[in-house]
């Protein structure tokens with residue numbers, strides 16, 4: 001470029017710009033998020049591994065050594081039960097950590113998102129980019145957590161991938177659900193309410209998410225088994241259970257796949273509508 | 282009529298809310314010609330940001346037709362955004378990103394290829410005197426630096442129309458001058474600029490055209506020079522006295538050359554044809570009323586604002 005360039009477009013340029021490329025703008029947003037994630041990779045890894053690391057360490061390494069053992073289910077020990085569950089938490093909670101919390105702050109406090117809202121693509125695409133980028137973050141989180149829950153336990157873990165296709169589909173659908181749920185929460189919640197959300201939403205989701213026990217076993221507490229069907233984490237855990245530890249009882253594939261598709265679509269719709277409501281008056 | 286850069290016809294915006302909501306903009310019409318530097322001057326809550334919000338696709342109009350760069354903003358928001366640059370009232374830089382990245386990614390959002398975006402970011406940092414802050418994040422920036430970076434980012438994709446919402450609010454005088462110089466430079470290059478302000482001086486010294494807004498309506502719209510002439514006054518005097526009253530008011534009104542007398546908190550404001558002889562005449566008239574203070578001014582846009590609304594624009 002020459003030094004005679006000016007800041008503004010030359011006056012003879014056509015007044016009405018051509019239709020902008022939405023795909024390129026979308027790609028630009030992805031590049032920006034990727035750059036910031038790369039810069040923040042250390043804190044991403046730390047916040048992703050701390051909870052599963054301590055969980056597996058205490059419950060599958062220390063507890064058996066001090067004679068406090070959980071029995072597991074049938075032939076599967078507790079460490080094996082935990083593998084899909086802890087990976088499921090890692091996936092779902094990226095949606096809250098990487099989408100909901102930053103978005104809530106950007107929308108109400110810092111307005112950092114302003115410049116991206118002025119990008120030449122429909123607002124719904126800008127909202128969808130949040131979900132789409134977080135899919136990669138969730139997959140990354142799953143990849144970070146898996147080796148920990150596989151290698152740390154003192155007792156052997158039995159993982160057996162019956163179908164790589166099923167595993168891939170479950171992970172992608174789960175990651176979409178996580179991002180869409182994060183978008184929904186981020187547009188609904190004020191930054192001051194985030195602590196509250198952890199107490200009243202996150203805690204029950206985790207403990208009632210079939211992370212530490214397979215859903216089938218809840219049959220002995222029927223009302224709870226039915227109530228947990230409203231929890232998206234149940235389908236993530238059960239889907240991963242079917243894909244990673246098929247020997248442990250799990251829901252039929254049609255059930256968790258349908259539920260994951262529905263929650264991904266439903267939260268996407270809800271989250272995008274909420275985003276639009278927040279940024280356009 | 283040549284196509285205007287910004288056309289606003291009968292804009293009405295009512296925000297939803299209890300009791301019928303808030304009527305923020307009440308029938309605004311604007312035409313900003315290509316290359317013009319246009320100012321919206323008005324007090325807090327006048328509807329300036331709402332008007333800019335509608336033009337920049339961020340506020341949906343209740344009714345009215347708005348075109349920016351020939352594009353209907355309500356019908357085709359992404360295409361309208363492609364041709365405009367915006368600096369909002371919030372200092373809203375991307376804090377996790379460096380100054381350079383703020384510019385680089387902005388270009389990418391507008392579809393620029395990587396190499397061109399990189400060159401553009403470098404060029405803008407140099408032009409806006411931010412080259413030494415290239416890799417710093419904006420958290421560490423002073424208000425003036427942050428505002429320069431915001432303007433640089435807004436023009437990075439070479440828009441033809443630039444919207445600046447209170448570009449110098451909260452800046453020190455030196456930074457304000459720097460922003461004025463930048464805006465003048467952009468204008469010289471053919472950019473159309475619509476800015477809002479509640480600084481009289483900014484509207485007077487920077488803008489080609491000024492629209493004075495209050496309660497969602499445009500009261501007058503003209504060049505600063507013509508607006509100032511429109512009161513017919515050659516001088517404005519402020520008189521502060523211990524006792525006000527009908528008698529003093531009548532005496533002031535009767536002074537030669539005085540066209541108008543308006544009561545203020547401390548006394549009166551006088552509009553007169555000329556300043557000569559006004560001071561001694563007022564001093565004589567106020568004899569016995571406890572004259573505390575007297576000052577003479579050139580008429581300003583403030584004069585016309587007070588003239589039209591009976592209130593002062595808060596500086």
Ligand SMILES: Nc1ncnc2c1ncn2[C@@H]1O[C@H](COP(=O)(O)OP(=O)(O)OP(=O)(O)O)[C@@H](O)[C@H]1O
Pocket residue numbers: 281296297298303304305323324325326327328329330331332370479
């Ligand atoms: N999102 C909103 N919801 C409801 N009312 C709003 C909203 N935004 C602005 N208003 C109201 O609309 C009116 C005009 O506000 P606006 O922000 O356009 O004024 P302004 O001229 O920019 O003022 P300022 O100088 O304070 O920035 C005000 O009464 C304000 O309270």
Ligand SMILES: [Mg+2]
Pocket residue numbers: 329330331370446
């Ligand atoms: Mg405003």
